[in-house]
Amino acid sequence: MYIGKRHFSVFWTPKMGRSVLLLLWCVSIASSLAPGLKLLALAQQNPGFISIDCGAPNDYLDDDLDIYYKADAEFVDSGTNMQVSTRVIDLPFQHQSKNLRTFPNGTRNCYTLTPDEGRGNTYLVRASFWYGYYDGKNQTPAFDLHIDVNYWSTVDSTSWIYEEIIYTPPRDYIQVCLVNTGSGVPFISTLELRLLDNSTYQINSGALVTMWRFNLGSIDTYRHPQDVYDRIWANKTYEGWSSVSNTTAIVTSISNDAYKVPPEVLMTATQVQNVTDLLSLFWKSENSTTVWSVYFHFVELQLQENDIRELTVNVLNESVKTVMLENLKPVTIASFPIAGLSLDLTIKATDRSTLPPLLNALEIFHVSPLPNSPTFLDDFNAMYDIKRTYGVIRASWQGDPCVPMQYSWSGLHCSHDSSPRIVSLNLSSSGLKGLIATSISNLTAVVSLDLSNNSLTGSVPDFLAQMPSLEVLSLSGNDLNGSVPQTLLKKWTDGSLRLSLDGNPNLCQSDNCPTSNVQPKKKGISIAPIIASVAAVLALILLGALAVLWIIKRRQIQNAAANTTTTTFGGSTGTQGSTGTLRLSKNQHFTSTEVARITDNFRTVIGEGGFGKVYFGRLDNGTKSQ
Known part of the structure; x- marks a missing residue:
């Protein structure tokens, strides 16, 4: 017997028995299912992660990162899979950077992520980009990146880069959208979501856009598996400052454990030479309205008996906190949001400190406002159900239906209150087939509904008359049948509804419709299965009768x-x-x-x-x- 990954051959004799055959069958099934079961197990080993290799042909495990990556087909319904140019594909970048998905059509194209934990949780969302001259044009595109209905960042780089945001979504989904701004075709290499502890990064409003995250005093960069949240800690050293390290295991502080900064990051630090020197860092923004948020991570690595390291942390000359470090115990200090064109960070030793200032790791964020509110949830869900039901393919039908206003879906008009509502839906001549979708009834703010000139069938549903805001309804040019609900006709006759029904030859619009037209169809009952069932029963009865007659005849012959x-x-x-x-x-x-x-x-x-x-x-x- 030979058992392969997907096929097997068996030589069997009757003496082997059913038990051996059953064993062989089980082994063969297990062998054929093994690859899928392995992938399923790998996917479950990163709880709270969604990892997408955009443009990849299949799912796989990145052994270096110990992260299971999925192809992106189930997360997006537009775009084209591509690969970076052969002249750069062998560069020592991570595997998931070699593929990409491009979006030559439409202004806004979106990925939809649905984390198991849903809304009310904080997530790190990271999008990575490497142009890699995939199109052979040597012209790096520039485009905008949105998270849900708000601007996130602008992508414009020839090198491999990533954009990262810490975000608490208002809904159970997160949409990451690439917006064509007229400066080239948008593309994306990798999209990743990581669930964070809600007690780590405090977001009073808006979101935190990552600017820098440094592993100070080190030449190594770390991410997963060292960092359980898969944050990227880039190595950073400064000329004139010394690097210090310690290989002794650190003591995890209960109060700061939620940050879970990797020990490999905390066991190195940058330190100034003298106790009286300032550890000063400076960055400048392109926007004078930038609001900064900074997280300082400390661990004492060199404390000897009678030594004291007490530090005061200042941001833009304002004191944030004074802290005395204990040996090998991590401490995180978070600054309050500070607005300004530039960011000045200063750490100085207090008068009683015997050791100079040091800093192990640093995270700097911009506080990004989220001014736009998404479309009213029932309207959002209804439009996506309509899109799926009828297979509507329109370039603009990506992301939120109403917001931002300049990217709203074609055929829609929305109110722009605090929670935008769909007030008009025009799907005329859109190739719709089948029954009128019940999800339309959830568009309770719709004033005008146009479903004309399609191939809609079945009866006119009564729920159309129950839509509270509906004033204009066009169903002309379809293949509807039966009778029009009396509630609709009443609204039509009293002038509260403008109704168009012409072009439906099998639709009765009068009060004296034939019985065949006015009888409602009973849901869930089909005559074909009934006929088939009766025929099967009759056949069984006939065969039984023939068998009985044959037995009686045979016994008569034997008796004779x-x-x-x-x-x-x-x-x-x-x-x-x-x-x-x-x-x-x-x-x-x-x-x-x-x-x-x-x-x-x-x-x-x-x-x-x-x-x-x-x-x-x-x-x-x-x-x-x-």
Whole structure:
């Protein structure tokens, strides 16, 4: 027996028995399912992660990162898979950077992520980009990146880069959208979501856009598996400052454990030379309205007996906090949001400190406002259900239906209150087929609904009359049938609804519709299965009756044979039964007395047939049995 990954051959003899065959079958099934089960197990080993290799042909495990990546087909419904140019594909970048998905059509194209934990949780969302000259044009595109309905960042780089945001979504989904701003075709290499502890990064409003995250005093960059949240800690050293390290295991502080900064990051630090020196860092923004948020991560690595390291942290010359470090115990200090064109960070030792300032790791964020509110949830869900039901393919039908206003879906008009509502839906001549979708009834703010010139079938549903805001309804040019609900006709006649129904030849619009038209169809009942079931029952009854008749006939024949004597004359057969008659041929009949005389009272047996013994006999004309 040979068992391969997807096929097997078995040599079997009856002596092997059913148990062996069952074992072989189970082994073969397990072998064929093993690759899928392995991928499923790998996918479950990163709880709280969604990892997408955009443009990849298949799912796989990145052994270096110990992260399971999925192809992106289930997260997006537009775009084209591509690969970076062969002249750069061998550069030592991570595997997931070699593929990409481009979006040559439409202004806004979106990925939809649905984390298991849903809304009310904080997530790190990271999008990575590497142009890689995939199109051979050597022209790096620039485009905008949105998270849900708000601006996130602008992408414009030839090198591999990533954009990262810490975000608490208002809904159970997160949409990441690439927006074409007229400076080239948008593309994306990787999209990743990581669930964070809600007690780590405090977001009073807006979101935190990552600017820098440094592993100070080190030449190594870390992410997963060292960082359970898969944050990227880039190595950073400063000329003139010393790097210090310690290989002793750190003591995890309960109060700061939620940050889970990797020990590999905390065991190195940058330090100034003298206790009186300032550890100063400076960054500048392109926007004077930038609001900064900074997280300082400390661990004491060198404290000796009688040493003191007490530090005061300042942001833009405002004191944030003073902290005394204990040996090998991590401490995180978060600054309050600070607005300004530039960011000045200063760490200085207090007067009683005997050791100079140090810093192990640093995270700097911009606080990004989220001014736009998404479309009212029922309207959002209804439009996506309509899109799926009818398979609507329109370039603009990506992301939120109403927001931002300049990217709203074609055929829609929305109100722009605090929670935008859809007030008009025009799907005329959109190739719609089938019944009128019940999800339309959830568009309770719709004033005008146009479904004309499609191929809609079935009856006009009564829920259309229950839509509270509907004033204009066009169903003309379809193949609707039955009768129009009286509630709709009443609204039409009293002038509260403008109704268009022409072009539906099988639709009755009067009060005197034929019974066949006005009888509502009973849901869930089909005559075809009933006919099939009845036919099957009748067939079984007929077969049973034939079987019973065959059994009765066979028993009659067997009983007759038991009480019958057969006599053969000249090749013809005669039967003697309880009736006392014998038929020798079509025109010859004998009584039992004549048969006894012909066979000399059944004297001589010459054989035995299917109906009993065969006797020698002689007719009066001399004919003898054979």
